[in-house]
Amino acid sequence: MEPATSKWAGVMAEHTVRAFTEQLEALASSVAQMGGLAEAQLADAIDAIARRDTARAENVVANDRKVDELQQQIEELALKVLALRQPMAVDLRETLAAIKIAGELERIGDLAKNIAKRAIVLNREPPIRLAQSLARMGSQSLAQLKAVLDAYSDRDPDSAELVWKQDGEIDEMYNSLFRELLTYMMEDPRTIGLCTHFLFIAKNIERAGDHCTNIAEVVYHMVTGGHLAIERPKGDTTASARIEKKD
Amino acid sequence: MMSNSANQYAVYGMNRDAAFWAALRRVLWAIAAALIVGAAAYTWLGFRGLAGAVVVTSIAAISAGIGERRQPAATAEEPAQADLTVLSPLAREMLERLPDPLLLVNGGDRVLFANGAMREVIGVGIERKHISAVMRTPAILDALARTAHTGEPLSIEFSVRVPIERHYKAFTSRVSADPSVVMLLLHDLTAMKRAEQMRVDFIANASHELRTPLAAVAGFIETLKGPARDDPEARDQFLDIMGTEAERMRRLIEDLLSLTRIELNEHVPPRGDVSIEAVVKQAAAALAPLAKADHIAITVDCPEPVPAVMGERDELVQLFQNLIHNAIKYGRDNGEVKISLRQQQAPGRRGPETQVVAAVKDDGEGIPAEAIPRLTERFYRVDVKRSRERGGTGLGLAIVKHIVNRHYGRLQIESRAGEGSTFTIVLPAKKGAEKPADAGVTELL
Numbered sequence: 001m002e003p004a005t006s007k008w009a010g011v012m013a014e015h016t017v018r019a020f021t022e023q024l025e026a027l028a029s030s031v032a033q034m035g036g037l038a039e040a041q042l043a044d045a046i047d048a049i050a051r052r053d054t055a056r057a058e059n060v061v062a063n064d065r066k067v068d069e070l071q072q073q074i075e076e077l078a079l080k081v082l083a084l085r086q087p088m089a090v091d092l093r094e095t096l097a098a099i100k101i102a103g104e105l106e107r108i109g110d111l112a113k114n115i116a117k118r119a120i121v122l123n124r125e126p127p128i129r130l131a132q133s134l135a136r137m138g139s140q141s142l143a144q145l146k147a148v149l150d151a152y153s154d155r156d157p158d159s160a161e162l163v164w165k166q167d168g169e170i171d172e173m174y175n176s177l178f179r180e181l182l183t184y185m186m187e188d189p190r191t192i193g194l195c196t197h198f199l200f201i202a203k204n205i206e207r208a209g210d211h212c213t214n215i216a217e218v219v220y221h222m223v224t225g226g227h228l229a230i231e232r233p234k235g236d237t238t239a240s241a242r243i244e245k246k247d
Numbered sequence: 248m249m250s251n252s253a254n255q256y257a258v259y260g261m262n263r264d265a266a267f268w269a270a271l272r273r274v275l276w277a278i279a280a281a282l283i284v285g286a287a288a289y290t291w292l293g294f295r296g297l298a299g300a301v302v303v304t305s306i307a308a309i310s311a312g313i314g315e316r317r318q319p320a321a322t323a324e325e326p327a328q329a330d331l332t333v334l335s336p337l338a339r340e341m342l343e344r345l346p347d348p349l350l351l352v353n354g355g356d357r358v359l360f361a362n363g364a365m366r367e368v369i370g371v372g373i374e375r376k377h378i379s380a381v382m383r384t385p386a387i388l389d390a391l392a393r394t395a396h397t398g399e400p401l402s403i404e405f406s407v408r409v410p411i412e413r414h415y416k417a418f419t420s421r422v423s424a425d426p427s428v429v430m431l432l433l434h435d436l437t438a439m440k441r442a443e444q445m446r447v448d449f450i451a452n453a454s455h456e457l458r459t460p461l462a463a464v465a466g467f468i469e470t471l472k473g474p475a476r477d478d479p480e481a482r483d484q485f486l487d488i489m490g491t492e493a494e495r496m497r498r499l500i501e502d503l504l505s506l507t508r509i510e511l512n513e514h515v516p517p518r519g520d521v522s523i524e525a526v527v528k529q530a531a532a533a534l535a536p537l538a539k540a541d542h543i544a545i546t547v548d549c550p551e552p553v554p555a556v557m558g559e560r561d562e563l564v565q566l567f568q569n570l571i572h573n574a575i576k577y578g579r580d581n582g583e584v585k586i587s588l589r590q591q592q593a594p595g596r597r598g599p600e601t602q603v604v605a606a607v608k609d610d611g612e613g614i615p616a617e618a619i620p621r622l623t624e625r626f627y628r629v630d631v632k633r634s635r636e637r638g639g640t641g642l643g644l645a646i647v648k649h650i651v652n653r654h655y656g657r658l659q660i661e662s663r664a665g666e667g668s669t670f671t672i673v674l675p676a677k678k679g680a681e682k683p684a685d686a687g688v689t690e691l692l
Contacts, residue, residue, distance in 0.1 A: 025377060028377070028379075028380070029356070029377045029379040029380070030379075032377075032379040032380055032383055033379050033383065033385070033388060035383055036379070036382075036383025036384055036385050036388065037385050039383060040384065040385050040386075043406075043408050047408075132624070133621065133624070136624070139408065139409055142408060142409045143409040143410055146409050146410075149383065153379075153380045153381075158594035158599060159594055161594070162594050169620070172616075172619065172620050173620040175616075175617060176617045176618070176619075176620045176621060179617050180617075
């Protein structure tokens, strides 16, 4: 039955390659979808602040569940691929990248949920001028997320590197906002409660930007096999900022 | 090896591997048939008959095997995928020329066709890609899946916020059930929404910022009608101040109208060919009298010719006029405003590109670090008093930012206390002579 055996081998090899490719594609597609969801959540959370839209904020909180579910699905699919296909080289890097990126996106989703929760609190108080600065910082984070997800879909290491380098802008906006909030609080202690919520929201937005650079590192490694430099220049100096009262 | 593979397929379900099982079944039937024929041949014709039966069945098996190898796909039970031949050439041409972006999606998840307008928004080379590689908006993906499954046409509104804010209404409808083809049509609502927003914003901004100078003028009028009526010195002084305030209000309204117009068109890609060198020189020439009054020299340094950019000339002239005007305003007297132009190769929004870099440097006092991120905010001033003295409206850099956005560029601000500031504009150069489809950015997701 010699000819029949090689016929079987031919048919099966074809099926194996096709099924494997389809699984890798399904993985990439799921990551892109999860990315889209994270983008929508972050965008809605920031809108909830900029437009004082509490209903939108509540939607964000409710939808966080979907983000978590997608992450679990991606992990399960990736584990199947690893266990049964034993991928190598770029396929292996792609599978690992999917797991890592899903993790980062889940964190971004959580940050969006926390921002939304605080937005609900903020919207009960009278509007504060600094909300616009916060919205601009949020837009910058969103732009980073969009750019890095595009880099993933396009398998483009140069765009990933650009995202990685640009995180400094968000850090600078955060520093600026931090100092201004301190000034606000010192001038009028009645605003301390409100300003503290602001600080947490700003910190969350800044953290979201950091997660984007993590995704950029993963994308770069996935495509090239190399690493972006270990030390990324960090612009956030608030951890060591001194607080001085001006007379 | 055989049994391992069989287990793998058992895990992933039968659908994709129906061909394998079908092939196996056929082979087993062939073996059974061969055994029966062999037994019959042996019984009636003896060994020679058995040998003959073996030869005949081998030939049959080989030819069946060759036949199978050629058509495994035919027995696969995958959903039928359409190819572009489902569209008549006339239909395809019609869809291609529609002004609204349109996408045809195969089987719920693969791009079958994208018309010209869609390619301009999303980029080229997206056919046969998975839909999620091209569009990530959850609402759209859900709508496409639902329409593919139920055949129900849907319409949803959604927005894209970065890099430029746009609003769309999307329509999905299933144009074919088997093979499954779903159509996605986009209708751009940006202009409409912007116009609404502009109206609201303009009224809010205008009333807020005009209130102060208007109050001052009203106050002086009161004083001139009353206590200072017969005081010629006071009259002269107050009339001077009123003149300044009126001029300030006029400049403010002009800047607001400018900003409104620019924001209204921010989402429209620029269409002209512009030489940045010519634009910079024009702006510098227009501001030469002002620079001369402060004894400031404007120098344009362009060691090599720089490529043209896709742009709206008037807006770019306004951009550089604003930057140079700022440099003159905040620069040291008897100092220098230096504008340098060069080109560079760097990653842009859509892969590596040639870029034109224009840097405007002044030698004034510099800008404190914490103020820099807020400079392009409307009506933000580092030092309100100084800005008013120099006739600033607080809108110059906001105008610059929106123009840069429209031109897919970047603005960088660097400054050191005591050493002056450098405002750098990076703009993508025009690609080749043909209509740049790659000037379109993936704004739509």
